[in-house]
Amino acid sequence: DNTQLLHAGVNQWLAPYYIVVMVALTAGTFSAFAQEKFSIGLILPMTGPFASTGKQIEAAARLYMAQNGDTVAGKKVELIVKDDTSAPDVTKRIAQELVVNDKVNVLAGFGLTPLALATAPIATQSKTPLVVMAAATSSITQASPYIVRTSFTLPQAAVGIADWAPKNGIKKVVTLVSDYGPGIDAEKYFKDRFLFNGGQVIETLRVPMRNPDFAPFLQKVRDLKPDAMFVFVPSGAGAALMKQFAERGMDKAGIKLIGTGDVTDDDILNSMGDVALGVVTSHHYSASHNSPLNKKFVEAFTKANHGLRPNFMAVGGYDGMRVIIEAARASKGGSGEALLNAMKGQSFESPRGPMLIDPQTRDVVHNVYIRKVEKVGDQLFNQEFSTIKDMKDPGKAK
Numbered sequence: 417d418n419t420q421l422l423h424a425g426v427n428q429w430l431a432p433y434y435i436v437v438m439v440a441l442t443a444g445t446f447s448a449f450a451q452e453k454f455s456i457g458l459i460l461p462m463t464g465p466f467a468s469t470g471k472q473i474e475a476a477a478r479l480y481m482a483q484n485g486d487t488v489a490g491k492k493v494e495l496i497v498k499d500d501t502s503a504p505d506v507t508k509r510i511a512q513e514l515v516v517n518d519k520v521n522v523l524a525g526f527g528l529t530p531l532a533l534a535t536a537p538i539a540t541q542s543k544t545p546l547v548v549m550a551a552a553t554s555s556i557t558q559a560s561p562y563i564v565r566t567s568f569t570l571p572q573a574a575v576g577i578a579d580w581a582p583k584n585g586i587k588k589v590v591t592l593v594s595d596y597g598p599g600i601d602a603e604k605y606f607k608d609r610f611l612f613n614g615g616q617v618i619e620t621l622r623v624p625m626r627n628p629d630f631a632p633f634l635q636k637v638r639d640l641k642p643d644a645m646f647v648f649v650p651s652g653a654g655a656a657l658m659k660q661f662a663e664r665g666m667d668k669a670g671i672k673l674i675g676t677g678d679v680t681d682d683d684i685l686n687s688m689g690d691v692a693l694g695v696v697t698s699h700h701y702s703a704s705h706n707s708p709l710n711k712k713f714v715e716a717f718t719k720a721n722h723g724l725r726p727n728f729m730a731v732g733g734y735d736g737m738r739v740i741i742e743a744a745r746a747s748k749g750g751s752g753e754a755l756l757n758a759m760k761g762q763s764f765e766s767p768r769g770p771m772l773i774d775p776q777t778r779d780v781v782h783n784v785y786i787r788k789v790e791k792v793g794d795q796l797f798n799q800e801f802s803t804i805k806d807m808k809d810p811g812k813a814k
């Protein structure tokens with residue numbers, strides 16, 4: 417054949433050229449290997465009422481790749497971003513397409529609890545690791561053995577403020593939560609701990625998850641005159657709530673606002689104005705967290721995104737990419753069980769502080785901070801003043 421003819425035809429004069437050609441061909445073969453991919457399917461709400469979650473997570477994922485290289489084990493890391501419009505059936509269909517057609521190594525994102533729960537069976541059936549970067553209902557990690565979480569859980573966030581409040585003059589509370597997974601977790605874990613601490617919950621209110629009209633609920637709270645209103649609303653919804661809280665003069669009537677940190681989300685905090693001053697919440701991340709790593713993260717994120725401040729969603733995305741890329745490295749660009757196992761037990765410093773992926777539960781273990789909204793210069797920040805160290809999800813301590 418032609419190859420044999422070529423070899424046979426090489427005489428001693430042509431030999432040096434022959435070697436050069438063979439080296440070039442070999443190098444070509446290796447660079448073809450380098451084009452092999454490690455693919456991440458990132459499914460997020462990029463449009464609709466929860467678009468800020470998608471925007472924050474995508475920006476953080478791209479920042480992580482820019483800072484930490486976009487190649488693992490000789491494979492090019494490919495990020496495929498898809499908009500699920502926050503509709504669970506769309507999330508599930510996109511996940512299926514990413515697994516079957518794009519052969520992604522891992523699924524990631526999941527901006528809301530129903531989106532993660534709808535997709536869990538795809539992870540299980542296809543043995544594809546699924547990294548939850550946003551959704552925060554405790555039970556999500558139990559929906560598939562392939563789910564790993566880098567966001568947080570509502571039980572983790574809620575118990576901190578339930579311990580702080582009764583020691584600070586708050587004895588009578590009305591709770592107001594979004595009526596779905598994370599809201600129900602927040603209500604239960606706040607209430608149980610607050611009652612245990614000697615507090616009283618005089619009413620529990622639930623508002624619709626989508627396009628809530630807070631007005632009638634806030635009127636009810638005003639009439640009940642509690643010391644404080646405990647709130648959970650998903651990221652982004654806090655602005656509307658805070659506006660109506662101020663319009664009804666509830667702060668002036670002496671009703672304090674407390675909650676998990678979702679309501680004073682860093683993405684929208686500055687737009688809330690002085691009504692937010694003094695609001696105390698418990699959460700795992702503040703953009704003003706005082707560490708060199710966080711300062712670098714906030715600076716780089718802000719610079720890369722036209723002045724946008726990263727919120728807790730961004731951190732879930734950034735740390736999620738860390739977990740994925742390091743697992744890819746440890747498993748030599750692996751997939752399935754090998755990739756999943758390399759995610760379990762990862763422990764590292766995040767912009768939020770120290771963080772661990774619990775190898776048993778696949779859920780995040782991290783610090784929860786008590787914070788108060790204060791003015792720093794001309795900006796509002798959640799200023800951390802107390803730390804509960806290395807908290808596991810209380811929702812799994814049976």
Ligand code: DHB
Pocket residue numbers: 469527528529530550551552553597598649650651652678
């Ligand atoms: C969820 C969504 C949020 O925006 C948030 O702040 C917390 C939890 C969720 O759907 O799980």
